[in-house]
Amino acid sequence: MHKKNAAKKKVSFSQFGNYNVLFEYFVRHGLEQEYVVPPAITKHTMELGNRNSPDFVCSPFKFTLGCFLEAIEAGADTIVQVGGVVACRLKYYGSLQKKIIRDLGYDITFVNLAEANREHPASFLALIRQLNPAYSLRKILRTGATVLAMLEALDRTQARLIENVGFEVNDGEYDRVFRRFLQDLREADNNVFAVLKIYRRTKKAMEQIPVDLPSDPLRVAVIGEYYTVMDDYSSHNIEKKAAKYGMRVERWMNVSNTLVHYSAPKRRKVIRDYVTYDMGVTTTSNIGFALTCAKQGFDGIIHLKSFGCTPEIDAMPVLRNISADYDVPILFFSFDCQNADTGIETRLEAFYDMIRMKKENERKKRI
């Protein structure tokens, strides 16, 4: 029984969209450890990450490192970093960040999921043991199921939010329901049905929000590099900004779609006219989604990436081809740690004007 009395670890992971709610739940209930919620990303986080990172590394490295350092300041003694199955610099994030944090003089446990080997499931257990030597597999599996349901609920709710928030009659109603939803998840009972109940309740609440939806709204797809596309701070909240111009924003890329529902062979088949070989990480899924949207007659595509993201740079010429073939404009953004909002708004507003006028013109032509 001595194991139960052992001091709990204070685990933390980086800020990443709204997924911290899920990490926190898994650590608290599945691993039975304490969780230190990393402070929301601010300019300070960015500066902290930037100062201690190689200058030319992609910005998610800087953001996550900044988050880790802030979490350590807030009392975390165990840091978890992901990575592993992908073929890009993310694979090296963990080893390098571990070294940087150690060099800064912090004595913490750094659990690098990139060290696990997918072909040997036991290697995951070795990592879990680092988080809790006396882990209960039953609790991990039970919480795993709950968190998986939460993931699905979260991603679907977020998609609903971003599609409709641009048309809400009273500003801020969707956000209010969404914040309540996140809080409910944090406090949910550890079973799938509790999550389903919260999901349905939120869905109903969202459906009751009055919206002023035009019959033929402008539809834009958001695609791009994994972290930047999902993290509002990194993307300068571009989805919300686009929505607020009055566009219906759709994003396929989220954790559940990429980790649970994604089928690479299917997507490869969709894009075989454009791409012969995989270019790594999210390129196949991004090109596939862009093509699907182009075929469905979307009015525009917004592509986001961190500056220097090699796989997404490879995807860009293909996206330009799709843009030309289907006459759907693409707006490219490349973010690093510092970027003013004004320049982004200028480009986004111009993009909105362009696709709006284009659509009006096409409508006139039909009549």
Added chain:
Amino acid sequence: MKNAFLGIDIGSISTKGTIIDENDRILCGDYLYTKGDPLEAVRTLLKNLETKFDALQYRVAAVGTTGSARKLIGAALDAVVVKNEITAHAVGTTSIHPDVRTIFEIGGQDSKIIILRGGVVTDYAMNTLCAAGTGAFISNQAARLDIPVEDFGGVALRSTDPTPIAARCTVFAESDLVHKLQIGCSKEDIAAGLCRAIVLNYLNNVAKGKKIEPPVVFQGGVSKNIGVVKAFENETGHEIIVDENGHLAGAYGVAILARRSGALRPFDFRVADVDFRIAGKSCGRCANNCEVICVFRDGTLVDSWGNRCERGSVAVPSR
């Protein structure tokens, strides 16, 4: 008394104003340097326009603003339209050249390409993080060569053998240019090489493979540089149209947008004398340490500028 519409384009380097009548005919226009003080620039601009404006026949019924200081000036002048410069340029240019298919625009700090088909913008691109190959760079290098910037294009045209200059990055281009000077290349050849470098930079980094189809209209302050115009013609193989009023296209476009908006907010030329408080602070986010100017109206921040790059911009609360 007929209605007239005022469009103001406040850029990083220059401030432009145009007043049009209800048929989009330009009644008067003015152009001056912003000199880092858009408020003062607009005050002067309004005074200049007032003297050219026929106040007996017309009255200004609505104002539109564009350019990087559009929010501030829009707030100060109670504009009915505050519009990004890409849309403003497209609207202005298609009103003058309805059949235009490609617009090149190189300003003081930014450059853009706008592709139009049937009078509608179908694609555009803007330079990203850095101001390589824009007017600011030409001004600097003209000063280095001791050539007045207005004569720079003329000097370049006298060259028979333009010196190759690295086009990729302003910093590289500058060191290349200095080295070429030191080994004895003539000023004319260097000026011509620089014009070509700017065009290559633009085609590689802004136009990036977009289909450039004639008619091509070239605008922005750099379009007044005949050396760059010639280099564009050589590189693209198309005739490059440079309008006499090309530098006013943004202001003209936003005046048209103000007219089209249908909103009328009568305007008085004295309105520019509103009390604004301006505070400077150093950016400190890079070695440049740019002096960023923050503008407060009744104690609230409404705009900021003075930054040499986008890093130093202070987020502006939306109106």
